Amino acid sequence: MKYESQRVAWWFFATCMLLLSLQLIYGFIMGFAHAGYDNLHAIIPFHAARATHTNLLVMWLLCGFMGAAYYIIPEESESELYSPKLALVQLGALVVTGVTAIIGFHFNWWEGRKFLEIPRPLDFLVVIDVLAFIFNIGMTVKNGRRFTTTSLVLFFGLFAAALLYLPGMIPTVNQTSDSYWRWWVVHLWVEGVWELIMGGILSFLLIKLTGVDREVIEKWLYVIVGLTFLSGILGTGHHYYYIGTPRYWKWIGGLFSALEPLAFLGMAIYAVTMARKGGRNHPNRNALLWTVGCSIMSFVGAGFLGFAHTIPQVNLYTHGTLITAMHGHLAFWGAYAMIVLAIITYALPNLTGRRRHDAPSAQIAFWTSNIGMVAMTAAFAVAGITQVYLERRVGMDFIVVQREIQVHFVGLILAASLFTFGIGAFIWNFIKYGRPVGEVLPAGASDETPEEAITAGHAEGIA
Amino acid sequence: MLSKKAARAFFLVGTAVCSLAMVGLTIDSFRRIPAQTHAERITPAVARGKDLWDHNNCMGCHTLLGEGAYYAPELTRVYRRRGPEFIRAMLRDPAAMYPGQRQMQNYHFNPGQIDDLVAFLQWIDGMDLNGFPPEPTLNQVALPSGAIAPSDDRPQVFNQLCVACHALGGRGGAVGPALDHVGDRLNADYLTRWLHDPQAVKPGTLMPRLPLTEPQIRELVAFLSQLRTEVRP
Numbered sequence: 273m274k275y276e277s278q279r280v281a282w283w284f285f286a287t288c289m290l291l292l293s294l295q296l297i298y299g300f301i302m303g304f305a306h307a308g309y310d311n312l313h314a315i316i317p318f319h320a321a322r323a324t325h326t327n328l329l330v331m332w333l334l335c336g337f338m339g340a341a342y343y344i345i346p347e348e349s350e351s352e353l354y355s356p357k358l359a360l361v362q363l364g365a366l367v368v369t370g371v372t373a374i375i376g377f378h379f380n381w382w383e384g385r386k387f388l389e390i391p392r393p394l395d396f397l398v399v400i401d402v403l404a405f406i407f408n409i410g411m412t413v414k415n416g417r418r419f420t421t422t423s424l425v426l427f428f429g430l431f432a433a434a435l436l437y438l439p440g441m442i443p444t445v446n447q448t449s450d451s452y453w454r455w456w457v458v459h460l461w462v463e464g465v466w467e468l469i470m471g472g473i474l475s476f477l478l479i480k481l482t483g484v485d486r487e488v489i490e491k492w493l494y495v496i497v498g499l500t501f502l503s504g505i506l507g508t509g510h511h512y513y514y515i516g517t518p519r520y521w522k523w524i525g526g527l528f529s530a531l532e533p534l535a536f537l538g539m540a541i542y543a544v545t546m547a548r549k550g551g552r553n554h555p556n557r558n559a560l561l562w563t564v565g566c567s568i569m570s571f572v573g574a575g576f577l578g579f580a581h582t583i584p585q586v587n588l589y590t591h592g593t594l595i596t597a598m599h600g601h602l603a604f605w606g607a608y609a610m611i612v613l614a615i616i617t618y619a620l621p622n623l624t625g626r627r628r629h630d631a632p633s634a635q636i637a638f639w640t641s642n643i644g645m646v647a648m649t650a651a652f653a654v655a656g657i658t659q660v661y662l663e664r665r666v667g668m669d670f671i672v673v674q675r676e677i678q679v680h681f682v683g684l685i686l687a688a689s690l691f692t693f694g695i696g697a698f699i700w701n702f703i704k705y706g707r708p709v710g711e712v713l714p715a716g717a718s719d720e721t722p723e724e725a726i727t728a729g730h731a732e733g734i735a
Numbered sequence: 736m737l738s739k740k741a742a743r744a745f746f747l748v749g750t751a752v753c754s755l756a757m758v759g760l761t762i763d764s765f766r767r768i769p770a771q772t773h774a775e776r777i778t779p780a781v782a783r784g785k786d787l788w789d790h791n792n793c794m795g796c797h798t799l800l801g802e803g804a805y806y807a808p809e810l811t812r813v814y815r816r817r818g819p820e821f822i823r824a825m826l827r828d829p830a831a832m833y834p835g836q837r838q839m840q841n842y843h844f845n846p847g848q849i850d851d852l853v854a855f856l857q858w859i860d861g862m863d864l865n866g867f868p869p870e871p872t873l874n875q876v877a878l879p880s881g882a883i884a885p886s887d888d889r890p891q892v893f894n895q896l897c898v899a900c901h902a903l904g905g906r907g908g909a910v911g912p913a914l915d916h917v918g919d920r921l922n923a924d925y926l927t928r929w930l931h932d933p934q935a936v937k938p939g940t941l942m943p944r945l946p947l948t949e950p951q952i953r954e955l956v957a958f959l960s961q962l963r964t965e966v967r968p
Contacts, residue, residue, distance in 0.1 A: 306806070310838065317840050318806045319795020377792075384792035386802060421739075445782050447859060448772045451802060452764065491739040498746035505753040506760075514867030515800040516772040517764050522865065524760070588869050592801030592809055659805075667871030669898075670808040671836055672909045 273622040273710050275346040277353035282623045282708035283363055284339025285616045289699050291332035291370075292609075296692050298325040303688055306674075307681035316378065323377045323389040329604060330387070331370045334402075335363070336612030337433075337469050341409050341426055343619050344476045348423035349416025354408050362404045369397045385450065387458045388440045395441055402434040421490035422475045425497060429468030436460050448516035455511040462608070463504040463532065463574075470570075470611045471497045474543060477563045477618055482550025489546060496538045503531035510582040514591055522584040529582035536567075536575030536607075543567035556621060558634045562614035565642060569610055573602025573649070589664045590656070594677075598652035605645045613698065620702065625710030633701045641694025647687030655680035772862045784855025787848055796839070799859060801867060807839065811868060814860035818895035819853045824946050826852060832899065833910055834941035890954045896945055897955070903962070911942060918963040926956045 273279070301312055301321040310318070338359075346353050353359065373390045376382060382389040390398065413419070413427055440457035444450045475493045479486050509525020512518075543564050554560060577599040581590050590596070617634070621627050628634070655677045662673045768774070793799070796807035803809075813822065825832045826849045829839035844852070889903075898907035901914045921929075928935070930952045933942040947955070 302806075305837075313838055313840075317796075319792045319804065322795045322804050322806070323792060380791065382790075382792050384789035384794055386794050386804070389792060389795075421743075445777055445785065446768065446772055446774055447785060447800065448768050448862070449765070450785075451800065452761075452768070487739060491737065491742045494739065494742035494746045495737070498742070498749045501746070501750040501753055505750070505757050508757065509760075512764070514864045515802065516768060516862045516864055518767045518771065519865050520760075521764075588867060591867060592798040592803065592805065594805050597805060661873075664869060665871055665873040667874040667906070669906075669908050671833065674837065675909070 273625075274713055275352050276712050277356040277359075278343050278346050278619075279623060279708045279710075280353065280356045280359040280363075281339040281343035281619060283360060284335050284342065285619070285702070287363065287367060288332045288336045288339065288612060288616070289702050291328050291335065292695065293699065295325055295328035295332065296688075296695060298322075298328065299688060300685070300692075303681055303685045306678065307685060308675075308678045320377045323382060324374050326387055327370070327373060327377075327389060329609075331366070333466075333604075333608050333612060335366070336608075336615070337430065337466075337473075338363070338366075338405055340469075340473050340612065340615045341405075341430060343615065343623075344426060344473065345409055345412050345416075345423055348418065348420045348426075348476070349413050350418045351412060351416040354411035354415065358404060358408050362401055362408070365397070365404075366401050369394055369401065385440075385454055388454060392441070395437075399434070399437060402437070406431055406434055420486070421493060422472055422479070422486075425468055425475070425493060426472030429465050429470075429472055432465040432468065433461060436465060451515050452512070452517065455508055459508045459511055460505070462604075463507055463578075464501065466608060467500040467504065467535065468497050470566075470607060471500070471539070473611050473615050474539065474563065474567065477559065477614060478543060478546045478550075480618065481552070481554045481556065481560045481563060482546045483552025483554075484546045484550045492538075492542050496535060496542060499531075499535040499538055503528050503535055507532050507582075510584075510587065513584050513587055526582070526584045530579060532582075533571065533575035533579045536571040540567040540571040555627070555629050556618060557629065558638065559614060559618035561635075561638050562610060562617050565638065566606060566610035566614050569602065569606030569642065569645075571606070573599070573604075573606035577602055577649075589660050593659050593664070594652055594656035595660060596656075598649055598656050601652060602645060602649040616702070620705045621710075623708040623710050624705045626705055628701070628705060631701055631704070633697045633704070637694050637698035637701060639694070640697065641691050644687050644689075644691025644694055648684055648691060651680050651684035651687055655684070773858070776858050776861060778854065778858075780851045780854040781858045783848075784851040784853070784858075787844070787852055788855060791842055800862075800864065807837070809868060810856060810859070811862075811864065812860055814853075814857045816895070817899065818891070819857070820892070820946055821895050821899060822853050822856060823849050824896075824943070828943070831943035833908075834943075836910055890951070890958050892947065892951045893955060893958060896947075900942075914959065914962060916962055916964050918960045921959070923956050923960045926959050927952060930955060 298316075298321045301316055302318060302325060304311070305313075305318050305321070312321075316324075342353060342359055373382075373394050376391060376394075377389065381391055383391055409427055409430065413423055416423075436457055439453045442453050444453065471493055475489050478484065478489050506524055506528040509521040510529040512521035512525060544567065547560055547564050581587060581595055581599050621629060658677050658680070659673055662668045662676060663670060788794075788799070793810075794803040797803050798805060798807075798809045798811075800811055801809065817825075821832075825839075826842070826844055829841055833839075897903075897914070900908040900910035901912065902909060903914045907913075917926075925936070929937075930945070930947060932944050933940045934944065
């Protein structure tokens, strides 16, 4: 840790851990309901669990992105944060808003628009809160001594994410227009600007962990975010095939969605290459594991599974089935959950001053959570494919089909238990690290141990 | 080799071109959406229905236009599949319609609200969705041989209400018993009394009292009575 104010990041990361745990509980409620044990129906009906599960995800990922930005930006721009106090106030306000929304869901107070269920008055609070965050980060970049591509990409990713929240608030009467704008937010977030944030964090981690020259890493960062926008913006069209929008979206959406895996493939090749060729043998092996793992899992989940399900002829049958849940789980895990866990794994030793790099629990956390998530994806896939064939191809009744596929949700629950064990290990490790009392290093010093930083030089040749 | 400057130019130009294309296509889409979705049919009742749809987070379980949560049935074509009477009965008391099955919450809608939701679903049903939802292409293959009564021979009310819970020729729900050869087992008089009030005939039965008119009951009894082994082998 180089700057005192980076400490605030810890509070954001701790909030992540808390919200993630809650998210898992609600996931189990839904898993059991699907398996035929909807025992909480009277208190937490499915739609309340569902809205809570997805909104908690969005909230903890946003918290993670904010924490990442508060950690990365001071270091990149070589100055203290503009206002650590504002950061804490802004975190508190976000948590209060989020918790209010989630409690509201249990009392039928929501907007009922998938992923954007937060009621309108709270939407405004979220916008104000994010603006405060952007202001804090923006002032730090502006006052900083150094402008780096990494910090600019990260900043503009976060800025665009705040801006793109607004189309979701456009009032409409037509269900189709409503969905149209909703996807401007949801799609352009997760398959657009969030990838910018992800790219920024990834680039920071690769610079720190591999020792490859910054110029090289940042050059490829531009190529990757370029590919992301080239495919992702018009790729929004894959949500416009069958909702009452013009037919040409099948062509445009199909074509550009087919290009979307390229950005993720690029990201995977980029991370793997840098990690292999980088000369630095960084002691925090687990941070590198999460970083490279993130790039690979996001290619599989978001890139490959997304591609398989967005071919218009396939999507005609899979649209609105559990296939979407299959793709959604691995995509969000691989791309966004893992990048947040990667930056947490990297930052914790520096924030807390404890070097528990080799703790067995950290390794267990990585492998069990990833194997668990892949198994969950497989369970969703079997359930989803069966649903597609029986309901959409054979024409069986929805409820009859659901009873046929109940058994796969028992498999899902088992896989989810393994996943939860991994997350439990991660959180246990987080707690063991303790509070952010790490010392601030003098100027010029590195977070890395000296003997391991020496080898960094020989990696310049990669281009 | 690619320079950082060239990489940045690729990013900026690519993003700018795609964003402009997206804005252009969005403007064009909004010009075409009203015709494709029959926006002229959005009456105040439809708008109120959408409001109810949103404010009760129906999408948190159901899917509509294929969007939602995959826990409850896809409702895009529910108006033609089940018809308004079924939807009304379902909304009045969801638990009665699918006893012992995955449950829907009872929202205690008043009759006006139920009408609004029916109007909303009727409007959705009329949309041109570029071929969604698809016709089941394997249904002929999967039908048992010598199937009884093709669906167009059946009374409309049978296709909308009864098949939600009962199967005939391997098609339909699995809540109540299958109705194949029901004419062998039950006579017309019993069927008439049963359809008027199932509880009166067999207290404790899971079957609800359905909102049927006299002509509908006569039509159903005639249809059910001829579902006999010897008539259609």
